[in-house]
Amino acid sequence: MSDESQGREQDNPQADAAPKADEAANQAQAQEQGQELDPMQVLMAEVADLKDQRLRMAAEMENLRRRTAREIKDAKSYAISGFARDMLQVSDNLQRALAAVPEQADSAADNGLKTLVEGVELTERAMLATLERHGVRKLEPMGQKFDPNYHQAMYEVPNTEVPNNTVVEVVQPGYVIGDRMLRPAMVGVSKGGPKEVAQPESDGPDPASGYDV
Structure with a gap:
């Protein structure tokens, strides 16, 4: 190294101080990151996340159980719809x-x-x-009020009573x-x-349902 270069290094002491300052800053940053990633805090965060996942999974399983039970019930109830x-x-x-x-025929002599x-009547009832x-x-x-949900009107009958x-x-x-x-x-x-609503008898079927209950 020439005398001139050595002279410049001696005249500029900040050239050695700059790398040392960067190293100290990196160490401080590493220490700060170490504090942010404290093992206990990380573990608690993971536990909270796993707990949330477990609760979500339990809710999904409960919904699936209810939906499956409903589908099974509907399948049993309505499986014979086409046959019926x-x-x-x-x-x-x-x-x-x-x-x-x-x-x-009831009074006919032909018993056959x-x-x-x-x-035929017995067969139909059975x-x-x-x-x-x-x-x-x-x-x-x-005698019930017409309900399009349960009735299909075929014609109108003039009746003022x-x-x-x-x-x-x-x-x-x-x-x-x-x-x-x-x-x-x-x-x-x-x-x-009259335009008033037809009222069923007190012991008759529910007009909203259209059938006996």
Whole structure:
């Protein structure tokens, strides 16, 4: 090293102080970072995070359990909807067969015809009783206020003695399964009467439900 260079280093003592200051600053920063990343604080933060995850997972599992239980219940309640709807067509055919029998059949001397009619009636009652045991219920809309959720209006019947939109005729009975509509009742509704709401009898079905409870 030349005498001139040595002279410059001796004349400029800050050249050695600058690296030492940077090193001290780095050490201070490392110490500060060490304080921020205190092991106990880190551990507590991880525990809090795991606890939050556990609570969220427990809530999700509870929701899944409830949803699964509801789906299983619905599957059991409504699994036979298609089959029940087809069986109602059989019931309709039995009713048509009974309606086609002359009124004189009950008093006719032909015991064979009378026995056949009784057998058809018994078959229809047994089939409807079986469907009812599986949650299928028959609507009883006669005399109730027309409800589009449960009834299908086929025509209007002039009648000034009952309130407007009262079911006065049932063309085809309706059915529900559980709390769902299986088939709406086809009805005739009154027209020309007072506009007050038709009130069911005190021991009759709930007008909001459209069927016996």
